[in-house]
Amino acid sequence: MDGFFSQALVLLGATLVLLPLFQRLGLGSILGYLAAGIAVGPLGFGLVSGGNDVLHFAELGVVLMLFLVGLELAPQQLWAQRQRLVGLGASQMVFSALLLTGGFYLLGFDSHQSVAIGATLALSSTAFVVQMLVETNQLGTSQGRSAFSILLFQDLAVIPILLLLPLLAGAQAGEDSPQLLAGLVALAAMVLAGKYALNPWLGWQAKLRNRELMTASALMLVLGSAALMEHLGLSMGLGAFVAGVLLANSPYREQLETDIQPFKGLLLGLFFLAIGMTMDLRLLLDHSGNIALFLVMLLGLKGLVLVAISRLRGAQWRSTVMFGILLSQGGEFAFVLLTQAQTLNLLDSTLAGQLNLVVALSMACTPLLLKLVTLLWPKADGKAPRKDLEEEDMPSNHHPQVVIAGLGRFGQITARILVGRQIPFTALDSDPDEIDLLRRYGNEVYFGDVTRLDLLHNAGLGQAKVLVLAVDDVDASLKAAELVRDHFPNVTIVARARDRYHAYKLHALGVEQVIRESFESALLSARLTLMQLGVPESTAIDLVRSFRELDERLLLEQIEHRADMEMLVETNARGRAELQSLLSEGKAGQKTGGN
Template sequence: MTLLPSVAIFLGATLIAVPLFKKFKLGAILGYLVAGVLIGPSGLNLITDIETILHFSELGVVLLLFVIGLELEPSTLWRMRNQIIVSGGSQLLVTALVLALISHFLLGLPIASSVTIGLALALSSTAFAIQLMNEQRILNTPPGQQGFSMLLMQDVAVIPILLIVGSFSTFETDAGVAWYISLGAVVAVLIAGKFLVNPVLRIVANYGSSEVMTAAALFLVLVTALAMSSAGLSMGMGAFLAGILLANSSFKHQLEVEIEPFKGLLLGLFFIAIGMNLNLSLLIDKPIFIVSMSLLLVLIKAGIISSILLLNKQNLKDASRVGLLLSQGGEFAFVVMTLALSSLVLTPDIAAQVNLVVGISMAVTSPLVILHAQFFSTKNCPAVYESESVSHQPQVIIAGFGRFGQITARVLAANSIPFTALDKDAEHIEFVRKFGNKVFFGDASRLDMLEKAGIADARILLVAIDEPEQTLNIIKLVKQHYPKVNIVARARNRNHAEDIGKLGLDDFVREMFDGGLVACEHVLKSIGYSNGQAKKMTVIFAEHDAKMLEDAIKSDMNMETRLSSIKQGREELQQLFVKDSESS
């Protein structure tokens, strides 16, 4: 089958399955898996080239890990080192040991086969678990971060696991690459991220279009992932490392926005491919055995992970929820099974059964998480960390970080009020960041960009950009999607102020008006007027001008009416000055 019909089938299956499963609150991931089963060889057999699709769809996992890396600054990762080593390491070792013992003593498999299965099934699905944690809004909580540290440890352990499985082979395999090559690849990525990536992105931002920035983001991820893969490390770890290196970059939000659509589609394709990969004929032949093994896997992993979190002083609800979220088998189990088959460590029948157990464990995770939530809601047992986030969103977002926006930013910074600023001038951003300001490259007229900057949790948006039309677009966008956010806008001139006012925004500042009044007051005093007279004259003018502006905002004037209004206003102002002069 050619590419376009396959794409049409994938999209059609997604359009039907995912909304249906989300309607019944079973989650999008389970919808993808079922869609894959239906269109795959075990279902309608609409698509048969599963292996190629699975390899291509792994890019979704790569992009996911890159975005996660962008959210983790190196300092944050360093603070998590104990969780990664202790919690992640203990989960991996204990789970692998328990599953290997069950495989050897309960199922009667040889030691090499048992260890291989134990190591493969100890790995959870990074893409699956993180997607579920995002849906549950637990990823950025302390228990969610502990679960994430376990996933990180598992990703790091993939290469050693492949080396161990390869060592069980009776003949030589290419299970791994020399350690110094892998180390050299890591060092090369670190150097490139430190000295090359940001300068290149600045050039793209200054001279390229938004499409070129998208291409640059994808190129960065793919090159890093492929380089790490060639050096014997996982593509996902390479992308994750690249993301961490850019976590402090001014381009992080823009990169997230550009990659997000590709990440979502490819992750969906990945889960569909996993569903297609499941051999349901084995389930028909051995239904009790396969289902019981799948449930046993989920229960063992959930129990071990929950126990580790309880020992780390998490409450029962959060510990058991994270345990369930990480209880499924992972996508790397398919990689381990492929190597075990080529190394003659496992028979095709056993490898196929393990793959099916992994797929079913993924399928049952979402319903079990739903049952868990219902159980604890009836017990009236709220999670301690339900709303406590590890990251702190800004109270203020400043769109445009030129001289106008910087005045507010400096006052906020001096009073320790958190803010995030967005600007489209890459060189300008780099200069400002040298002074410790948190400024990111990005177009504030894009809703996804504002959302990455934290508009959902912000109290105030200051629109301080130069372009009048773009200012109006941002105001409309935020008032439509986030009406509770207070907006303060910069008006370039009187006409722009009228346009802003007609959008229902009262809080705007005419950038030249106040400065012009102050200059006028100085001129009047230099002519010979007293301080009080000069002040009064400017106040009269300001009040009259404000009234005229208010009338213009409330009415819908054509050009002829506007000119007539201006003439009438000038006459009224002259009368006010004459009246004030006669009374003084």
């Protein structure tokens, strides 16, 4: 089928048919994408061609994913994980490469080919592993953080492997070789830009209040960082990840994450589709023995190394096996490295094709093996996990109990009390100048539009118990309240009302905890005024309490008539009469008490 739109329609259709089916069967979305790619690719119905071109474009999904992962890792958190990063990552990479190199050497390949294949297959798939961790809610667990540390080290290891291949082929480093010195200079420049330039630039963009411009800025930031690293012969994912880490403490983090997330999801799905399209299953018929042997070696030897590492850290056997399977597949960088090895005449085209298929098949096997272990080896409910492995402290804002929307004069009071009680919360505001001012006083507040459902998800409202809705804009307040009511029904809303009419509308939306911003201070003023006029304090308190009860009851009665001016006037008149009678009784009681 020719034409961009026709092929895009076919890819979307295949995804919509197979993805829900595979998820319904409990096989996960990744296998669904792979199956859809095979079905529409050259070996399926042949509806879409150019799988390699699609794969190259869809690698941007991996880049965007690494940027989002970087946003969740502030530099201080990354530094705190340095032992896990170097210890686990280096151990896995070195021992996996050695075992795979030895295995292929014993199969009759020469030493240079064996080293190239071993180092390439020692890499795992960042896209597959992170996606599986996200789908199973394990990215924040100890196992998830250990897996990500290994993946991050592997991304760094791509650089020396790229340098190693020309040496193994007996060639001199060419123009495409990584420029390490220039790369270090570029990373230093990115660090300085992240510290002194990015936040002011994003703040200026935010003041324009143009959502499309902010989205374009976010994409430009990620793709620009990735393109710079690629130009220097380094990993695009490394550049995107560093950019994310540099912005992890930015007040615009939540907004950036919200803007990038849809593009990441679409492109990452396209990446998995392209993997399926490029799987040349005909090689299974011609070289089935070799491919089966290579696949078993890859999964078995890497899994063995990972199991040993996990057991040495004291993990339970079931978690150890799951960890070994999780990272046992080949990685997406293998396609790039194998292509370069073929270009350098280090590997012939037949062997490179077989290894490419082995990597793709290993990706397909990973979720199936994990599902098989889950079925055959159910998790024991009664056995408590090791605290040092499963319950490490997360960042304080990982699961906020409260989300404060609007950190102006009203929201700040709640925030200060929560800080004093050490209750984790996420604060959002849409005024860049206000955010800068509040951050100078040590407040953790992020830029974001609270009327966007995706932003509320990213802010952690799904795990929160309370939303303090304290934004100035009445329309934004009502829209946010409606979103929360529809999508987060278990979250209690404590809402600020600018006036009585705003309170009517909030109550009509089902918000029970409505605080009229000037009501309490006005009642206090009335009580103090009465006391200055000689009314006893106890009487003043009773009068003000009676007024409050009457006014709040009247407000609730008027909600259903809020659009009927005649009924509002009538209920107000009745309320004034009742109030006058009530206060007159209070005055009579005061005289009696005085006598």
